[in-house]
Ligand code: SF4
């Protein structure tokens with residue numbers, strides 16, 4: 023047994039540990055402390071609102087592009103014969119947070135927020151309806 | 160064939176083809192916007208520009224320029240690409256580009272070309288169009304802001320449909336497509352314009368915003384309404400048929416459909432569909448299980464012998480009709496019939512004796528090869544609109560002459576140079592007989608005619624039908640009769656076309672024989688463009704005849720079956736898909752028969768008036784949910800495959816009959832395809848066919864004609880009493896049978912029965928449009944809204960027969976002409 027070969031790595035390891043003891047800790051005391059997410063973070067979706075209505079015109083591009091097939095859109099015709107999303111649902115259990123929907127949207131109607139606390143008790147609660155997705159201002 | 164060079168490739172193309180056709184034939188794609196293979200070349204959009212070396216490299220439109228020998232053509236030089244890009248830029252200049260909310264997106268030629276040519280910016284700027292959008296009718300939305308002025312809609316409506324609802328209005332930058340006086344669209348709603356519009360200017364409203372084009376599963380099928388047998392493509396999503404899609408390569412009609420075919424599909428996924436079997440308990444129909452219902456039915460059928468009878472709709476597949484027949488045979492009965500027992504008589508009795516075959520010798524394709532079309536009753540357009548389009552095209556594009564014998568005028572009468580001879584209602588057989596007599600008298604027959612069986616009897620039977628005698632009877636002048644007879648006999652390619660159906664009791668065996676006599680005497684027996692074409696009413700009427708679903712050896716026909724029900728000799732009546740209470744003549748008689756029969760079994764898609772009276776109701780499924788074959792009116796056999804899963808617990812009639820045969824101890828064929836093998840082996844003309852050989856095109860069953868001349872005797876018409884009107888029943892353009900009432904499109908356009916009356920009569924009686932009239936006949940009375948039309952002769956009124964809300968059979972007991980009085 024060569025004592026140098028045995029002890030040098032241990033000392034090196036202890037040096038790193040010792041170094042960390044004097045640095046600012048990176049562990050967050052969640053939920054008392056909360057992370058600051060980057061602006062480009064891809065969390066829960068929100069439907070942008072304009073003129074008190076969702077901007078979404080139900081073009082069906084996001085459900086088409088979505089690789090996880092978790093978006094359900096149904097179009098309706100309002101009194102002015104305009105198209106709107108009578109149903110807009112995202113199943114968060116299936117969403118892979120790829121952000122393709124945001125990229126596909128031709129009218130900038132959907133974005134992804136920093137919201138990441140998506141845990142829930144029941145499966146149904148993971149299906150976000152249009153009302154739940156509307157952006158909160 | 161001409162030799163040319165396209166994009167450095169040596170190719171050949173037929174004379175008379177355009178550069179576009181020649182390129183397409185040789186697999187070279189030239190982009191188009193305003194060109195359609197069904198329409199005449201137009202050259203409006205300049206998308207198809209190509210360079211021709213012989214024309215000093217100028218850019219010329221490929222879709223309008225005919226090829227010449229040795230032409231050297233380039234289709235994709237940088238200059239051409241640049242020019243096409245500019246065309247697109249200019250088209251997009253005033254275009255709203257609202258693809259996200261435009262229903263055409265995904266199927267839009269402008270969008271596709273813009274993408275293909277990478278037009279992502281526009282060098283020009285201008286204002287967008289601000290045309291008002293036409294939302295005035297429930298079927299077609301017209302948004303002229305998206306229009307690229309290709310003119311296809313106006314051209315198809317004129318060239319093929321012959322309605323002419325649309326045209327270019329205004330000039331220059333103001334140009335747009337509009338209707339008369341720039342008002343709302345009000346036309347026959349065939350949807351042809353919608354189908355050819357390359358952009359989202361014309362949209363089908365029933366499908367608007369329902370789904371994106373790319374998310375639809377496309378299933379090719381055959382229309383389930385009339386006997387034309389048009390092919391269509393169903394657009395399916397989430398097990399629902401959401402629309403019919405246009406495919407210009409489908410069928411003899413190149414994807415053309417009528418209002419029923421295009422907009423009448425909603426019955427398939429209607430909320431009113433029956434989803435569970437119903438069994439009557441303590442006087443009410445309650446939901447039940449298949450086992451209980453089928454056991455109850457089997458118990459009634461087992462060993463019942465001639466106390467059971469069956470009525471079927473000719474909308475069932477060939478396989479189902481044959482199996483239904485087998486079920487009746489297994490129960491020991493030969494009482495089965497379809498179409499009220501008389502609507503098929505022209506084939507099963509008339510042609511059977513005259514041609515020795517239960518089918519007409521000509522096909523719809525003959526219309527485009529014929530030089531004289533003799534149409535009996537203008538209703539041929541209403542009963543078979545797509546056949547009407549073919550007639551229109553033959554007259555307009557090929558200058559075929561059109562003669563019409565009818566009791567009223569109609570849309571066909573308006574075609575260029577169409578000659579309509581309007582006769583007194585009910586005298587068509589006398590008129591046809593007089594034509595035969597003139598042909599005989601003037602020695603215009605073929606030489607072999609005199610040797611045919613029945614010649615002498617025919618000659619003597621025609622004695623009373625001198626043109627003069629028939630003139631006084633029918634109101635058609637002897638000179639006109641003579642002229643028509645001569646023209647018909649001397650035109651080599653002359654085709655007689657007549658519709659049959661439940662609303663046309665006068666188009667019966669005698670009429671078919673009278674028509675056949677003319678064809679036989681002049682030797683027009685199904686050669687190219689010459690012969691007889693009988694238009695059968697429903698999608699599989701011809702198939703029902705071919706499968707022998709009518710009484711042959713001593714069985715009762717529909718009329719005797721109803722009598723038997725009333726008299727108690729028939730104790731169990733199994734009705735598959737028919738709604739006799741509405742569609743058979745004489746409501747009171749049908750009602751009492753259905754009341755009296757001990758056990759009424761109905762299989763249907765809906766709880767129809769007839770089904771509501773039943774003891775057992777079996778939920779059947781539509782053509783979109785099953786496999787089988789339909790035989791079109793010209794014996795074109797076509798294979799259909801399911802587009803969706805069966806709705807609710809419904810079952811195909813095939814499965815229902817199979818289950819019953821098994822319960823009766825018999826052996827049922829495993830699949831429709833196995834049964835079709837039996838059909839191919841036994842039905843004349845079907846030999847060698849199988850689902851595989853039928854493919855997507857289908858195939859014709861040849862008709863072998865053994866001509867026999869027979870006297871055609873018309874039942875003498877009781878002359879309508881003075882002061883009465885002659886009531887004619889018939890088909891409305893938007894409906895077929897009673898099924899189309901469950902299709903939303905037809906009901907949007909034509910929701911209820913009406914009474915057409917001439918302008919003169921309306922004026923004398925001070926009747927206004929839509930006035931509610933009480934129509935009274937010997938058998939009853941009913942209220943109908945007046946519709947004043949120029950097409951009706953004085954003293955003649957017309958009503959369609961499809962409506963549960965206004966069942967015409969309350970005043971109509973099956974006569975070709977019924978005397979009625981009108982009161983406000
Ligand atoms: S892509 Fe945008 S506009 Fe289209 S459906 Fe999705 S959110 Fe709505």
Ligand code: SF4
Pocket residue numbers: 254255256257258259261262263264265267268269270305358359360
């Ligand atoms: S017509 Fe075509 S290009 Fe125009 S908005 Fe509709 S889909 Fe887009």
Ligand code: SF4
Pocket residue numbers: 299312315316320322323324325346347348349350351352353
């Ligand atoms: S629906 Fe038919 S009749 Fe009406 S405008 Fe279009 S093509 Fe013409």
Ligand code: SF4
Pocket residue numbers: 305306307308309310311312313336352355356357358360361
């Ligand atoms: S409405 Fe459609 S079919 Fe008619 S001219 Fe405009 S783009 Fe062409």
Ligand code: SF4
Pocket residue numbers: 382383384385386387388389415416417418419420421543544545546895
């Ligand atoms: S109803 Fe007749 S003419 Fe109309 S689309 Fe169907 S098969 Fe064709």
Ligand code: FES
Pocket residue numbers: 190191192193194201202203204205206207208220221222223
């Ligand atoms: S397609 Fe040739 S000019 Fe329009």
